[in-house]
Amino acid sequence: MPLVYTSANPEQDTEAVVRVLVHAFAGTAEGVREWLAKSGWENLRVVRDGEGATPIATLLRIPMAHYYGGKPVKTVGIAAVGVAPEARGRGVAKFLMSEGLREIARDRCALSSLYPATTTLYRRVGYEQAGTNFEHQYPVDSIAVKGDNLAIRASTAADLPAIKACYEAFARNRDGALDRGEYIWNRKMTPRDGPCSGFVVEEDAPIPDACDGRRITGYVFLRQDRNPVSGRHAVLVSDIAAVTTRAARRLLAFIGEFGSMAENMTFLCGQIHPLFPLLDEPRGLTVKFKEYWMLRVTDVAAAVAERGYHPGLSAEVHIDVADEVLPQNSGRWVLRVKGGVGSAERGGRGDLCCDTRGLAAAFGGLLTATNLRMLGLLGGSDDAVAALQAIFPGNPVGHCDFF
Ligand SMILES: CC(C)(COP(=O)(O)OP(=O)(O)OC[C@H]1O[C@@H](n2cnc3c(N)ncnc32)[C@H](O)[C@@H]1OP(=O)(O)O)[C@@H](O)C(=O)NCCC(=O)NCCS
Known part of the structure; x- marks a missing residue:
């Protein structure tokens, strides 16, 4: 039977799709169902072994853009690539990716991007390494950055447009940075391991997008992860951005204030994050390569x-x-x-x-x-x-x- 690339139909395909993804990423069926509900079934594609057959492979489309030269270039991010264990090794993933790329090109979308579990497969269909992802770790009680008296407060849902505007101003001139869609914003605020708390810094800013003459000039989303043995915890930063020096210093000092109980701050980014040079002493910094994208x-x-x-x-x-x-x-x-x-x-x-x-x-x-x-x-x-x-x-x- 010829392979067929189609949309998924949640009424008939849920069980098979969940099965493919549970085997692909060794997750739970419940976790996969939650992931699919958040991602939107309309973004899922499947491969069937013949018209109308049960799905044997999956792919998730994440529409967004990358900034290059200060402008957003549309991309379809690819995730959830999985082939049922019994269907592997006979070109199904290559077919799935090739058809996925044809669909992206038909929509006149400029780019596609992804994090590869295996580079070979994606090189076969024309992707190449374009950026990096490292885990940075720094002892919280060594953050000696002095923030001034800029107020910081917990964020609310109403802050989201201003947080997004702050992110855009921060990210726009960093080639390859994402012009994020809802999928990525959800993952920043509610990572798989648990929801984050958000904090924002505001400054007076007589500019058009300011709210009541004040504007969010920095924000951080973080989560605390307790070590049951020591009773201390890690500060896991899922997102941090600032557009003024004062806001950048205030955010780092704020994280440092967790230092009486917190051990390390952990953050994923490229080789360097623009805020990290503000750390007075990088001696305690450890950086571990995670992936290329x-x-x-x-x-x-x-x-x-x-x-x-x-x-x-x-x-x-x-x-x-x-x-x-x-x-x-x-x-x-x-x-x-x-x-x-x-x-x-x-x-x-x-x-x-x-x-x-x-x-x-x-x-x-x-x-x-x-x-x-x-x-x-x-x-x-x-x-x-x-x-x-x-x-x-x-x-x-x-x-x-x-x-
Ligand atoms: C990775 C996976 C999708 C490959 O599916 P598949 O249908 O067996 O792959 P294909 O047969 O289409 O292989 C296409 C090419 O990729 C290569 N490839 C596939 N799996 C590979 C692996 N694990 N390591 C290195 N190369 C691999 C193949 O050798 C083949 O190259 P070739 O054209 O030179 O022969 C499948 O093994 C899977 O579902 N794994 C678990 C989930 C996963 O890793 N998903 C990817 C997330 S980014």
Whole structure:
């Protein structure tokens, strides 16, 4: 029977879908049902072994965007990829992902992104590593940041629009950061391990989006996890952002005030979080690699048009793309950038060549175009590579040197 990719029907498919996901992630049926209810069945896709058959694989679509160059570029995040244990090893996941990508491209959505449990599967359909996720841990009683007298208060549901506005101002200029949808906001406030408490800092701000002349300039969502042996606890920060120095310092000092009973503060982010350099002494910081996240360009023209560019940059890049899964992206493109706006049009000389992995990696900027050529993900002359690097600036961080 040919495999079929379709929407899921909660009336008939619940049992099979729950079974696939329980085996995929070793969770409980109850936990999976809750997850699906929060995620929305309309975002679930399944593979059936023939028309009308029971689902043997699942995929969850999470519509949102990534900021690049200060502008949101639409993406469909992918989660809940699972294949029933008895159906594995015969190309079902590859079929599921390929069809999922075709659907995303049909909707003219620029990108798709995900956290991979196995990189191989997603590389096969054109994703490449575009960012990182690390666990940062810092002893709470070592947070010596001095906050001033800025008031901090518990957040309420009514604060959510202002919290989101604060996040957007904080995240917009960090390439790859999410322009979050409801799915991600829910996970920030109610992570799987338990709900978080929110706290906000407000400052006078005579600006249009301020509420009564005050504006939320920083917030934190955190959860305390008690160690039954020591009686002390960890402070698990699920989200923290600030748009002024005062708010940033106040939030860190606030976490430090848990220090009489709290041991470590734990937070997941990239190599660095913009607030952490405010910690006076990074000596106690431990950082553990968790995962790469991966990106896939699903619509070349939309991806280039939606992202932002430096307004002073004027550049032209001729590139030849190979895309097996989405052949409409294959072939020659001229990428033009002027006055902060980009476009991709058909044609050109094909000075550079890459497949979708190289394109995703260049677009994402985890490595520079020069690094990508060294890795064999991109081909072309020095000048052509430099031009690509100018329009999709890489984000090199960290040193291999010590001095
Ligand atoms: C990972 C999983 C989805 C793969 O499903 P599958 O139907 O067996 O995968 P496919 O047969 O379509 O494999 C496609 C490619 O991925 C590779 N692949 C699949 N599982 C892999 C694994 N665990 N490790 C490395 N490569 C893997 C295959 O070798 C194949 O590559 P090839 O084209 O070179 O042969 C399935 O094992 C599963 O449900 N696992 C548990 C849940 C999970 O890990 N989900 C992913 C969350 S991101």
